[in-house]
Amino acid sequence: MPAILEVKNLRKIFSINAGRWRGKSAGPKTVTAVDGLSFAVEEGSIFGLLGPNGAGKTTTIGIVTTRIIPTEGTALVNSIDVVRDPIRAKQIIAVVPQKMNLDRSLKVRENLTFHAAYFGVPRKIREERADELLEWLQLKDRGNDRVDRLSGGMTQRIMIARALMHDPKILFLDEATVGLDPQSRLLIWEKIKELNKKGLTIILTTHYMEEADELCQTLAVIDHGKIIAMDTPENLKKLIPGGEVIEMHMASNTRQLLETLNGIPEIQRVEPLEGMIRLYITPGSKLLTRLVSIVEDHGCELLDVKISHPTLENVFIFLTGKGLRE
Ligand SMILES: Nc1ncnc2c1ncn2[C@@H]1O[C@H](COP(=O)(O)OP(=O)(O)O)[C@@H](O)[C@H]1O
Ligand SMILES: [Mg+2]
CATH class of the missing domain: 3.40.50.300 (P-loop containing nucleotide triphosphate hydrolases)
Structure with missing residues (x-):
């Protein structure tokens, strides 16, 4: 056409x-x-x-x-x-x-x-x-x-x-x-x-x-x-690395926790945001239980966890570092 x-x-x-x-x-x-x-x-x-x-x-x-x-x-x-x-x-x-x-x-x-x-x-x-x-x-x-x-x-x-x-x-x-x-x-x-x-x-x-x-x-x-x-x-x-997104909502996090997460090979990208950490994961990694204990080990309180597939909002954040509604 x-x-x-x-x-x-x-x-x-x-x-x-x-x-x-x-x-x-x-x-x-x-x-x-x-x-x-x-x-x-x-x-x-x-x-x-x-x-x-x-x-x-x-x-x-x-x-x-x-x-x-x-x-x-x-x-x-x-x-x-x-x-x-x-x-x-x-x-x-x-x-x-x-x-x-x-x-x-x-x-x-x-x-x-x-x-x-x-x-x-x-x-x-x-x-x-x-x-x-x-x-x-x-x-x-x-x-x-x-x-x-x-x-x-x-x-x-x-x-x-x-x-x-x-x-x-x-x-x-x-x-x-x-x-x-x-x-x-x-x-x-x-x-x-x-x-x-x-x-x-x-x-x-x-x-x-x-x-x-x-x-x-x-x-x-x-x-x-x-x-x-x-x-x-x-x-x-598909621009999003991995193909799965895990959002961990937490009261607070520490630099050490972020470092540990950054060191896990199945986590392709760590995005610390206000009140949550967003992780881009290699699909099928079955990381969830490990993540929960890692967070606890670092003394951080996990409030909620969400697993999803990337949305265009994720793509926008990935490309620009900010959300579409900010
Ligand atoms: N007539 C105008 N005079 C001066 N600045 C303008 C005018 N129209 C738009 N802008 C500015 O240009 C930029 C783009 O605006 P716009 O095209 O309306 O964006 P969007 O539709 O994506 O929200 C904004 O910074 C806006 O303030
Ligand atoms: Mg407009």
Whole structure:
């Protein structure tokens, strides 16, 4: 499959205007939000940008969807340069932004039909499509509601419906499920999968590793505006040494305990954290009972032990030394 989005060496440096700058006057006056990103997205796939707050996800989406002019680099959607030809690029893409931007002066259904009219969709088609999308997103009876009366989950679904009104080839979703209850999140996940099955390319950002894991075929892990790893979720998890993770929660630990653990060959990596030690273990080592007595021998109190397989959160910590939510 050919690439439907190609991003090359994208960089965005924001200057912070002195009037808005609240930090120390001697501090930096620019922020490098995106720092040389390159990636390609295969047509028909679900691609994710996974990274913590401030990693540069929204800025990247902003550039690729023509809302932000890059400082450097290029982005091509369906071979169209988004900076040189934003109008043609916009016909192909749809965006569900991180911040709600429905028109509060319009009713739910009008938000959809006005959007389509703006994109030149003929009246009959836009009326039909609005009905279909509202029904599909379980909003059938909400068409005449005011948009500020709706729950977060509904608002998000309306933004998805609106985005689809001009029949785009790529849908960008920027943190589409932040702050939603689990049920609303699951519904949106299902809808994203259904859209992708119909052939739509989906590019999403998230700082939820479960979401990235569940939905994405390819993931770019980003931090400080740079891609630090890019692969399938499965292969990313293989970056973790060993293949098993043991977390020992304890009231306190000692340097001697950490040294002993570091000296055990089946333990590939020791990560001391607040209130716990995380160990990356060679699978099938059957270390657990030995570990418990080692901890006791060092006079440390073990509060809880968890054995798991690596998650994308572990991958992120492994690559950056910090958690996704920090
Ligand atoms: N318009 C802007 N002006 C100045 N700094 C910005 C602007 N937009 C984003 N930033 C900064 O760029 C960095 C990346 O932000 P963003 O792209 O929103 O990250 P993410 O979506 O991953 O949380 C952050 O440090 C943020 O404060
Ligand atoms: Mg963001």
